[in-house]
Amino acid sequence: xxxxxxxxxxxxxxxxxxxxxxxxxxxxxxxxxxxxxxxxxxxxxxxxxxxxxxxxxxxxxxxxxxxxxxxxxxxxxxxxxxxxxxxxxxxxxxxxxxxxxxxxxxxxxxxxxxxxxxxxxxxxxxxxxxxxxxxxxxxxxxxxxxxxxxxxxxxxxxxxxxxxxxxxxxxxxxxxxxxxxxxxxxxxxxxxxxxxxxxxxxxxxxxxxxxxxxxxxxxxxxxxxxxxxxxxxxxxxxxxxxxxxxxxxxxxxxxxxxxxxxxxxxxxxxxxxxxxxxxxxxxxxxxxxxxxxxxxxxxxxxxxxxxxxxxxxxxxxxxxxxxxxxxxxxxxxxxxxxxxxxxxxxxxxxxxxxxxxxxxxxxxxxxxxxxxxxxxxxxxxxxxxxxxxxxxxxxxxxxxxxxxxxxxxxxxxxxxxxxxxxxxxxxxxxxxxxxxxxxxxxx
Amino acid sequence: xxxxxxxxxxxxxxxxxxxxxxxxxxxxxxxxxxxxxxxxxxxxxxxxxxxxxxxxxxxxxxxxxxxxxxxxxxxxxxxxxxxxxxxxxxxxxxxxxxxxxxxxxxxxxxxxxxxxxxxxxxxxxxxxxxxxxxxxxxxxxxxxxxxxxxxxxxxxxxxxxxxxxxxxxx
Numbered sequence: 001x002x003x004x005x006x007x008x009x010x011x012x013x014x015x016x017x018x019x020x021x022x023x024x025x026x027x028x029x030x031x032x033x034x035x036x037x038x039x040x041x042x043x044x045x046x047x048x049x050x051x052x053x054x055x056x057x058x059x060x061x062x063x064x065x066x067x068x069x070x071x072x073x074x075x076x077x078x079x080x081x082x083x084x085x086x087x088x089x090x091x092x093x094x095x096x097x098x099x100x101x102x103x104x105x106x107x108x109x110x111x112x113x114x115x116x117x118x119x120x121x122x123x124x125x126x127x128x129x130x131x132x133x134x135x136x137x138x139x140x141x142x143x144x145x146x147x148x149x150x151x152x153x154x155x156x157x158x159x160x161x162x163x164x165x166x167x168x169x170x171x172x173x174x175x176x177x178x179x180x181x182x183x184x185x186x187x188x189x190x191x192x193x194x195x196x197x198x199x200x201x202x203x204x205x206x207x208x209x210x211x212x213x214x215x216x217x218x219x220x221x222x223x224x225x226x227x228x229x230x231x232x233x234x235x236x237x238x239x240x241x242x243x244x245x246x247x248x249x250x251x252x253x254x255x256x257x258x259x260x261x262x263x264x265x266x267x268x269x270x271x272x273x274x275x276x277x278x279x280x281x282x283x284x285x286x287x288x289x290x291x292x293x294x295x296x297x298x299x300x301x302x303x304x305x306x307x308x309x310x311x312x313x314x315x316x317x318x319x320x321x322x323x324x325x326x327x328x329x330x331x332x333x334x335x336x337x338x339x340x341x342x343x344x345x346x347x348x349x350x351x352x353x354x355x356x357x358x359x360x361x362x363x364x365x366x367x368x369x370x371x372x373x374x375x376x377x378x379x380x381x382x383x384x385x386x387x388x389x390x391x392x393x394x395x396x397x398x399x400x401x402x403x404x405x406x407x408x409x410x411x412x413x414x415x416x417x418x419x420x421x422x423x424x425x426x427x428x429x430x431x432x433x434x435x436x437x438x439x440x441x442x443x
Numbered sequence: 444x445x446x447x448x449x450x451x452x453x454x455x456x457x458x459x460x461x462x463x464x465x466x467x468x469x470x471x472x473x474x475x476x477x478x479x480x481x482x483x484x485x486x487x488x489x490x491x492x493x494x495x496x497x498x499x500x501x502x503x504x505x506x507x508x509x510x511x512x513x514x515x516x517x518x519x520x521x522x523x524x525x526x527x528x529x530x531x532x533x534x535x536x537x538x539x540x541x542x543x544x545x546x547x548x549x550x551x552x553x554x555x556x557x558x559x560x561x562x563x564x565x566x567x568x569x570x571x572x573x574x575x576x577x578x579x580x581x582x583x584x585x586x587x588x589x590x591x592x593x594x595x596x597x598x599x600x601x602x603x604x605x606x607x608x609x610x611x612x613x
Binding site for chain 1: 457487534577
């Protein structure tokens with residue numbers, strides 16, 4: 001962290017709060033096309049609601065396709081935010097300090113995006129609230145034994161807790177912005193959001209405790225949420241889904257994809273806002289090492305799935321995995337393997353971990369690979385069940401692709417607004433890793 | 444108007460701030476509040492505040508969440524039995540997921556409540572006794588004392604090299 005020695009408390013405020021200055025032409029040049037794609041996604045959704053779910057590519061026997069793939073993908077992206085903000089906080093890993101705010105923001109926006117897909121996927125999306133257990137005149141009640149209901153509880157809890165965690169971390173920083181801005185409307189908004197924070201010893205005492213407990217709660221929560229998502233599949237008796245390794249396999253994959261997305265997002269931000277002294281190469285090295293670990297777990301899972309399918313002696317299981325690697329979807333399968341297992345391998349060399357361009361390129365491939373992983377698990381398993389008479393092929397329609405592109409734009413739209421409204425690097429926590437100002441040290 | 448006065452000293456260094464706190468304590472001024480841009484263990488140590496009670500909010504919330512989870516799943520399932528694949532109506536393993544999520548949810552929300560209630564975010568110090576530089580790079584010591592004590596406090600703060608001193612009613 002030698003690069004950070006030139007930083008001072010006052011400079012941290014200057015540099016981070018400067019990011020909230022009036023949006024530049026570059027920002028608008030990114031934001032407006034994003035809005036356009038959100039609009040296109042919305043158009044596709046309205047068209048689907050108006051015409052019927054038939055416009056999606058669903059064909060017998062595949063009735064979970066790109067929408068559920070997108071749901072699992074976005075929930076996965078959401079995971080590294082909590083990993084970085086909570087788990088690495090408990091482990092006191094200092095490399096998280098500069099990136100955790102961006103990762104947390106990413107978590108909240110990714111869950112907001114993920115939450116749309118189960119609704120988009122419904123034939124009658126206006127009835128989505130039937131999933132919530134509340135007394136109603138239809139005298140319906142929910143089935144607590146269904147993994148889909150577990151999902152409702154897990155994802156909504158995750159959205160609530162990660163949003164609160166995000167906001168709590170922001171309070172001292174919003175106060176710093178409040179103390180700096182002069183324009184009246186902004187001053188009022190930041191004053192309200194800072195909840196009157198003054199940085200007194202009494203506030204820091206309770207704040208530090210509360211933050212620790214939040215981290216302690218968020219850690220098992222993040223592990224549970226993607227486990228529950230994996231049980232949406234693993235609880236079903238279908239070749240390729242019905243396996244006990246799904247929970248750790250999904251959690252590792254989620255962290256892997258989330259870290260990829262953090263790198264994809266932070267590299268341009270670091271460059272545009274000149275944050276080289278904050279988000280250091282050392283920080284990227286830490287993330288790259290986590291990617292190496294999770295890529296190894298994911299690669300192991302790919303291999304062990306084949307072994308278990310063969311060792312089980314079940315023709316349906318073995319047929320499923322043989323088909324994944326050699327059938328109509330083989331291209332997608334091998335894209336997944338190459339992107340998630342082969343392309344991250346150079347990270348074992350320090351020179352690659354410390355090369356920003358290489359990291360950025362690898363992170364893009366990880367995003368692509370992890371999307372295809374979810375597609376392969378969901379679609380290929382459904383297209384080849386137990387009964388050969390019920391086998392079929394599914395390919396996404398333009399409506400599904402449009403909504404998927406719209407979902408990426410929706411995510412980036414929130415992210416771009418976040419960059420210009422809230423401090424994207426934690427001011428208070430960055431100061432914690434700087435030398436404490438002491439007269440003794442100065443003299 | 445109260446006969447109490449607030450005196451605020453602004454400092455640039457943690458060690459000077461801590462030294463000032465000790466001197467004020469020695470002079471009999473114990474109603475102190477310290478402001479800092481970051482949490483600092485040395486300040487926490489010298490202020491010797493009791494352990495935060497936020498943890499009881501967290502524990503209480505989590506236990507309430509677990510109890511609500513058990514009650515919600517078990518009682519409503521008994522009240523409205525849905526037979527699925529001949530499994531027991533009250534089937535704890537699947538209910539555990541809901542119970543776990545509600546434990547986390549209510550524990551986290553109770554922690555938020557504990558933070559807001561205990562740190563008294565809105566009323567822990569009068570606005571006049573706050574300096575915007577505290578969120579940047581300065582440290583502050585606020586002393587609440589009687590009007591007679593103001594002079595002594597000011598003397599201590601000046602002798603410690605306070606960069607700025609404010610006096611106001613609290």
